[in-house]
Amino acid sequence: MRLLFDPIFLQHDTGAHPENRGRLEVFDNVTAIQAPDASDLLHLVHTPDHIERVRNAWPKIGRLDSDTVISEHSYQVACQSVGLTVEASENGDFALVRPPGHHAYADHGSGFCLFNNIAIACQRLVQDGKRVLIFDFDGHHGDGTAAIFYNSDRVLYWSTHQYPAFPGYGSVAEIGRGQGEGFTVNVPLPPGSGDDLLMDSFRRFLPIAKQFDPDIVAISAGFDGHTMDPLLQLNFTTSIFHTVGTELRNTFSNIFAVLEGGYNPPVLKSSVENFVAGINGREQSAAETPGTSSEVVKNEYEQRIGGLIENLKPYWSF
Numbered sequence: 001m002r003l004l005f006d007p008i009f010l011q012h013d014t015g016a017h018p019e020n021r022g023r024l025e026v027f028d029n030v031t032a033i034q035a036p037d038a039s040d041l042l043h044l045v046h047t048p049d050h051i052e053r054v055r056n057a058w059p060k061i062g063r064l065d066s067d068t069v070i071s072e073h074s075y076q077v078a079c080q081s082v083g084l085t086v087e088a089s090e091n092g093d094f095a096l097v098r099p100p101g102h103h104a105y106a107d108h109g110s111g112f113c114l115f116n117n118i119a120i121a122c123q124r125l126v127q128d129g130k131r132v133l134i135f136d137f138d139g140h141h142g143d144g145t146a147a148i149f150y151n152s153d154r155v156l157y158w159s160t161h162q163y164p165a166f167p168g169y170g171s172v173a174e175i176g177r178g179q180g181e182g183f184t185v186n187v188p189l190p191p192g193s194g195d196d197l198l199m200d201s202f203r204r205f206l207p208i209a210k211q212f213d214p215d216i217v218a219i220s221a222g223f224d225g226h227t228m229d230p231l232l233q234l235n236f237t238t239s240i241f242h243t244v245g246t247e248l249r250n251t252f253s254n255i256f257a258v259l260e261g262g263y264n265p266p267v268l269k270s271s272v273e274n275f276v277a278g279i280n281g282r283e284q285s286a287a288e289t290p291g292t293s294s295e296v297v298k299n300e301y302e303q304r305i306g307g308l309i310e311n312l313k314p315y316w317s318f
Helices: 007-011 039-044 048-056 074-091 117-127 143-148 195-212 238-251 265-279 295-312
Strands: 003-005 132-136 155-162 184-189 216-221 255-259
Touching (some): 039 074, 074 117, 074 255, 117 132, 117 143, 132 195, 155 195, 184 295, 195 238, 195 295, 238 265, 255 265
Parallel strands (some): 132 155, 132 216, 155 184, 216 255
């Protein structure tokens, strides 16, 4: 797995905002390429009205909502972010992009996201007849991605995230609808959850991913669960991301990833590099003492996990 990057991503100008160009400026060991323009693929998940709104937003408006900034080059940058994600999906790479995507719905942007990078890449794969597992370990729930595939049995959406937190979705009751019932797996981690609970949840629900038997695994790779990230109250370390990468490598053969959150740039760099090292079967370069959870947090976690298992038992074997 290579880290792919295009300098155009620095032209999405958000000013003094958590999701800013400094997130990517810290990376120095990346494969710089020209990301393709994927404007012709946006329609795979997005409505024409949403596409046109983003295209024409500048200079009429500077934000899609209170959190989601638009600047002069944002539309073009977002189209190339989608393009690099599609390229990563074809070659098993990690698309180091911005703006992120997993909060973007079919008909509107949200949570710093304009277009849903991973959803577009995955829908393209679905149209080619593939079964796709999306594993989203960003500290925030990927509500846009979950909504886009909520009725699908061709995509298994599996998310670990802090709950409650933005965007307010991702409870154990949200398991899909219609043909997609049972194909959304939300693991809501209490604030204060550490490496121990992230890995426990991964191993408990990995059997569902194996039963789904995906042709390809798409990773919404967000690193804002790190204990030093400013936006959440999780207690992950850089080391857990290496462990997650290693576990994925040992379980699946066809994996790609795209960057979502992570708002402490030096920590983001170390976390991404550890994750990719795990995928590639290399040693981690930024080890930290594992973050642990209090007994109160563990008890709350067990109650939530018990409810989720009960909700999913009609669809999967545990």
